[in-house]
Amino acid sequence: MKNSNQNASVFINGRAQIIEMLQLMDPSEKEKILKLIRIKNPVLAEELHSKSISFFDIQNLSEEGLERLSGVIKPAIFGMALKGLAANVQKKFLSSLPREFAEQAYQTMTTYYTNEKELGARARAKVLEIASSQAFRGKIS
Structure with a gap:
């Protein structure tokens, strides 16, 4: 039971951690990562871009x-x-x-x-x- 809670919290915090990492990157690295994400999931890429x-x-x-x-x-x-x-x-x-x-x-x-x-x-x-x-x-x- 405890492991499933930990896994769930990692999943929930994953997006926040990605946003935090993107905020610390220089613009060229950030844009490169967002382009790769945009290929698979344009909606997620736009959300990450706006929140980072x-x-x-x-x-x-x-x-x-x-x-x-x-x-x-x-x-x-x-x-x-x-x-x-x-x-x-x-x-x-x-x-x-x-x-x-x-x-x-x-x-x-x-x-x-x-x-x-x-x-x-x-x-x-x-x-x-x-x-x-x-x-x-x-x-x-």
Whole structure:
């Protein structure tokens, strides 16, 4: 009985583990794996693609994609998400976003919070969740 429960949990967590691995891969490796999966199961490949979005993927969105994303994310959340990232990544995001949104996000970035690491991690998770949702709906790519 215990083995069947363990096997079931491995099966259930398999998709989540694949998504986590895809998030850590560089884009060329990720795309190569998704192409192979797409041959056998296009629906699964699309789901994995949309749910495995990382900040690197968001960073490489077109300005139009970033503008669409900024329409559904609050500037304060985006600013907090950027807070723990490298300065060159922050600069790339802020220069690509609509000016008013970028200014509000920058204001959050430059404000000190006592629990910045926790808030930053939660904000990054929220941004990735929203980006995944938007990608799954075909609103960004």
